[in-house]
Amino acid sequence: MSIRAKRKDDHIDISQNCADGPEKNGFEDVVLIHQAVPELDLEQIDLGQQFLGKSLRYPLLINAMTGGTDQGHKINRALSELACQFGVAIAVGSQSIALSDPERRASFEVVREVNPHGLVLANISALARPDEALQVIDMMQADGLQLHLNVPQELAMREGERQFKGMLDNISHIASASPVPVIAKEVGFGLSQESAAMLFAAGVKILDTGGQGGTNFVVIEDRRQGCFDGELDHWGIPTAASLAEILSLQLPVQVIATGGIRTAVDAAKAIAMGAQLVGMAAPLLKLYFSQGAVALPEYLRQWLYRLKAVFLMTSAADLTSIQEKPLIIKGQTQAWLEARQIDCRLWSRRPNH
Ligand SMILES: Cc1cc2nc3c(=O)[nH]c(=O)nc-3n(C[C@H](O)[C@H](O)[C@H](O)COP(=O)(O)O)c2cc1C
Incomplete structure (x- = not known):
């Protein structure tokens, strides 16, 4: 097995046994306002939207994890079946391994095979060459391209990258060459206001917070002798703070909130703040290993029921409506935002029209 393939399997093995954090995702500081008289039926709650030209039934992205190994192939198949069944988006793990070894392509391509009409995202490092980016898009017939930003992880790895200069120019070249929208994603350390503004200036219109609170690749790499x-x-930056930092810029971007999203309540909070989608990675992998692929649909069915329940209790029938409801940001996240001169009234004074 190549070093890269071994590393991928290591990430899966270690992440299964790693707790979230140690920092929290910050959504414990975000409060949705309960409405005792919602005047809605549960069946009226419609969480669908158009995203990247595809219809999604729920605002969820099964975020990038795997591919490139036999194990990754099986996991990708199971996750893609899940995405197809529930009408949610899915991303594959970094595809660079399939560029150097074409035999590994099938473990990624399976995602598109089992989900031919779904929203599928390709994935590669923000340091990849533009021609490599085009190849991974083509491999997946992808609707969008995720460029992952993982500087802390690379620095934690003994064999990791040490040269990051020129990354922004590279992203800009990829964004102008790409036939599909580019998504810049952190992998668990969060995007700041400054980073978001730079990425937007480089031509990126979709940002994934990839904040703290869930999977932590510094912890994972340290367990691999980092x-x-x-x-x-x-x-890093907790997911709720990262989301608020990006949204406060009020740029014409779409934001995906990933990083420690575990409960449907936290997902509803992220969407209410202004995220277009929430992303989830490790919990689905942990469930796959502890209870098997058969457990995934029932888990997601219950989770989506709870998501709809939260919408109903805030008196919001859809995504647009919950984004007009007032919400409170308190505690450490409020202190963070104040220190960054971000006005919490952006959320507490809604609707703003
Ligand atoms: C086992 C594993 C492998 C991952 N591999 C990738 C990857 O190849 N590319 C990427 O962009 N993100 C990768 N991620 C990061 C996730 O997409 C996500 O950003 C991160 O895990 C935070 O979400 P979570 O807290 O719900 O796990 C991986 C995550 C896990 C758990």
């Missing part, structure tokens, strides 16, 4: 020795476990 270089940080536990000292950087708390590094």
Whole structure:
């Protein structure tokens, strides 16, 4: 097995046994207002939307995890069947392994095979060459391209990348060459206002927070004999703060909130704040290994029921409506936003018209 393939399987093995965090995702500080008289039936709640030209039934992205190994092939098949069944979006893990070894393509392509009409995202490093980016899009007949930003993970890895200069120019070249929209995604350390503004200026119109609170690749790499020795476990921006940072710029971008989204309540909070979609990765993998692929649909069915329930209790029949409801940001997230001169009234004074 190549070093890269071994690393991919290591990530899956270790992430299964890693707890979330240690930092929280920040949504414990976000409060939706309960409405005792919602005047809605549950069946009226419609969480569908058009995204990247495809119809989604729910605002959920099964986020990038795997491919490139036999194990990854099986997981990708199961996750893509799930995405197809529920009408949610799905991304594959980094496809660079399939560029150097074409035999590994099938473990990614299976995602499109089982879900021919669904919303599928390709994935590669933001440091990849533009021609490589075009190849991974083509491999998936992808609706969008995720470019992952993972500087802390690379620095934690003994064999990791050490040269990051020129990344923004590279993203800009990929964005102008790409036939599909480009999504810049962090992998668990969060996007700041500054990073979001730079990415937008480089031509990226969709940003994935990939914030703290869930999977932590510094912790995972340290378990693989990384270089940080536990000292950087708390590094990064919690997902709720990252989301608020990006939204406060009021740029014409769409935002995906990923990083420690576990409960339907947290998902509803992220969408209410202004996220277009929420992304989830590790919980689905953990369930796959603990209870098998058969457990995934029932898990998601219950989770989506709870998501609809939260919408109903805030008196919101759809995504647009919940984004007009007032919400409160308190505690550490409020302190964070105040320190960054971001006005919480952007959310608490809604509707703003
Ligand atoms: C096992 C594993 C492998 C991952 N591989 C990738 C990857 O190849 N490319 C990528 O952009 N993100 C990758 N991620 C990051 C996820 O897409 C997501 O951003 C991150 O796990 C935070 O979400 P979570 O807290 O719900 O797990 C991976 C996550 C896990 C758990």
